[in-house]
Amino acid sequence: MHLPGGLKKFTLSYREYGVHINKNGSISCLEWCPGVQGLSLVGDFNKWDETAHPYKSLENGKWFLQVPPNPDGTPLLKNGTIYKIAVKKNGNYFYKLSPWANYVEKSKMVFYHPENAYQWKNLVTHLNKSLRIYEAHVGISSPEGKVNTYRAFADDVIPRIQRQGYNCIQLMAIMEHAYYGSFGYQVTSFFAPSSRFGKPDDLKYLIDKAHGAGLIVLLDVVHSHASKNIEDGLNQWTCDDGGYFHSNARGYHSQWDSRLFDYTNLETQRFLLSNLRYWQEEYKFDGFRFDGVTSMLYHSHGLSDRFESYDDYFGLNTDTQSVTYLTLANYLIQKYRPGSITVVADRSGLPTLCRPIEEGGQGFEYRLAMSLPDMWINILKHQQDEEWNINNIVQTLENRRYMGKSVAYAEMPCQSLATGLMDKEMYGFMSINSPYTPVIERGIALHNLIRLLTYGLGGEAWLNFIGNEFGHPEWLDFPRIGNNESFQYCRRQFNLADDKNLRYKFMNSFDQAMNNMEEKHQFLSRGPAIVTTKSDEDKVVVFERGGLVFVFNLHTTKAYTDYWVATDVPGRYRLVLASDVIGGKGSYLRTLRTYDARQPGHHGRRYHLSVYIPPRVAIVLERV
Structure with a gap:
């Protein structure tokens, strides 16, 4: 080229x-x-x-x-x-x-040309260790029913993210979009930071403040399609259906009702590649999450494909023009900003996406593990707790490409595990002075268990959507005609997590404890886990990762005394984390806190630990 x-x-x-x-x-x-x-x-x-x-x-x-x-x-x-x-x-x-x-x-x-250019205060420092991502939408980051601002997010939310133990912020809905409810995925102006949240220099202030707090910042970039708006979008910029897009049926996405780029067009390449440089150079983003990539990779947009064989990935359905563009984009990002992070949102599992370009891959560093939140939602909707198939859960959590890194997450931005688990009882029984109802007790326990199991076993990075760390009690819904333009469900009530009289603080503290444990042991970046127990009968999962031993008892009623847990390293182990201690129940406060690895071996490992594990509780042990 x-x-x-x-x-x-x-x-x-x-x-x-x-x-x-x-x-x-x-x-x-x-x-x-x-x-x-x-x-x-x-x-x-x-x-x-x-x-x-x-x-x-x-x-x-x-x-x-x-x-x-x-x-x-x-x-x-x-x-x-x-x-x-x-x-x-x-x-x-x-x-x-x-x-x-x-x-x-x-x-x-x-026309934006302030008299004095923004003066950056903090150097960009790239991350070379485990990635703990806090995915955030600036507009919904206030407890009040309003559109929040870049500066309020920087001053109020970034310190919270830092305290919570995350090291990366992923910002959604930054590129200008006319329709607020599109979550930023119907972009109208690709080089304009959304004016809803403030001026361009206010976004620079946010990123600068994040860098000063030791956080890197990723941009959720949408190069897979564009808004079909004509008056305020790219559509019909040339007064016809062409321009930056395919001028025929290839230029329209029927499901998304949007326009599709012509990646063979030199000016489209100039526009999109310059867009990446712009956000890197002018706003100092440390990398990108590429959205909607499955739609780019295949002429069918992946809508009816099962992806069961390599023929599904490398056949005539593959859009080689899009694949080439993504490869060039990753080359560009690394060439001028080495160490930048790129994450790809792809449901198909294309084998080469997360392999280096010199190997013939497309050069992404991480792939979103998009099947994991789907799995949890399906389980909670369609299965009783006693019916959970432990083998299937573990297989799904471990199912990723060899030598490819995945970003694990347990719930989508528009979903809420806590709401699904506890529903209306969250409005009446979350006070520490109210009785622990069976629904609330189960909800907090499973919220902690599901997130820790996904965190520990599901990938090489962890992602949490803003508010989910403390079990935000509402589904996310933007103001629209159908809800009378209400902001009731388009906010994040951090005040709930900060209220010492509410049980949200337990889930918030557990999330912080998980991140602190990961920061200390860096298990996400120390290779895959070794699963030694996945028992459907006992409802127990045990695995070793990064020098830690994770033990989960997902049984609804049965506690195990002297349960054998396999390990390959001798010595004494102590409790690092227990889901019920921070969950407010505290049964582990009354148990033995250290364990000695003894022979004989167990489940293919050289030693075993004999532990007590209550129902719906997880513990993590470290070697002393």
Whole structure:
């Protein structure tokens, strides 16, 4: 592939395309808009006159305009100026937003050029150890029914994330999207941070503050599709169905009702690759989570595929153009920011996605383990606790590509394990002064067990969605016509976790304890677990990982005294974590806290520990 000006210049095109102020006060405007009759810069500054500032036609569908400074030396556009691009087609003008717009407020481009550029205070430090991700949506991060801000998130939520023991924040819904309820997945302006949450410098403040707290920040990037909006989106930028998208049926996603990029188009490549450089260079993101990649990988978008053989991955259904783009994107990200992290959201399990490019892979470092939350939701919906198939649970948790790293998580952003487990009783029996009802007792116990089991066995990184760490008691629902535009379910009530009189504090403390244990032992990055017990009869799971011994008793009623737990390392072991101690019950406070590894061996290991394990309790042991 020949890239004009070389890869570096090509992928820094955001510095040329769009509208920019030069040092001498002049304005330079550059756009790619093939097949149209003309472009004009319009706004309040010229009374929206399409003839006042026309662009000049260049070759290959490009248009250029340079506007000299005003007589007093000031630029034509000032900070806060509203402007648009008038695109002429068939004798008519259509007002559009520049694809390269870097700030958009409610479908209007706002010229953003503050007098003083943001001064970064903290150096970017890349993570070279276990990854504990706090996935967050800035808008819903307030306990109040409102859209929260970048600065409030930075000042109020980042210290909480740091205290909770996470080392990475993954930000959703940052790229501008007209429809709030799309969760940020229907992007309208790819270079503009969402104005709902504040100004661009406010986002820089957030990222700077995170870096100062020792946290890296990933951007949830959507390059798999784009909003079909015409007036404020990329759709019909060229006044036809082409432009950055396929102009035929390939350019539409029927299920998502959105537009699909033409990754073979040189200008589409310029646009998307520059977009990655832009977020890295201008906002100092430490990496990306690529969303909706299964849709990119296959002509069928993976909608009807079972992916049961390698023919399903490497047949005619594979969209090689998209695969090539993803490979180039990962190459670019690492070339100019070595150590950056990339995570791929793919349900198909394409074998090469998380292998190095030099091996013929696509270069992603992590894959989201998307089957895990699905498994837990299905179990809780369709099975009684006594019916849980321990072998199937363990197999699903361990089922990932050899030498590929996965991000484990137990619940989706729109789901809530706690709500599914405890439902309406959360509103009446979460006070420590109220009785422990069977529903609440089971709910807190399983919330802790499911998350620890997924954390310990499900991957090489851990992800938690904002609020799930303390069992947020509501499903997530954005304001919409169907709920009278209510914010009731579009918030995070951190006050519940902070209230010492409520049992949410137990789940919050357990989450913190899991992270602290991982920080100390780094078991996520020390190789896979060795499972020694997965008993359907006993409902017990035992595994060793990173020098720790994990023991889970998922039985509903049966406690085990002197239960043999296999280990390969001799010595004395002590309790690191017990799910019921922090869960508020505390039975382990009354038990032996150290255990000696003895012969004979057990389940293929050289030694055994003899432990007491109550029902619906997990313990983790470390060697003294």
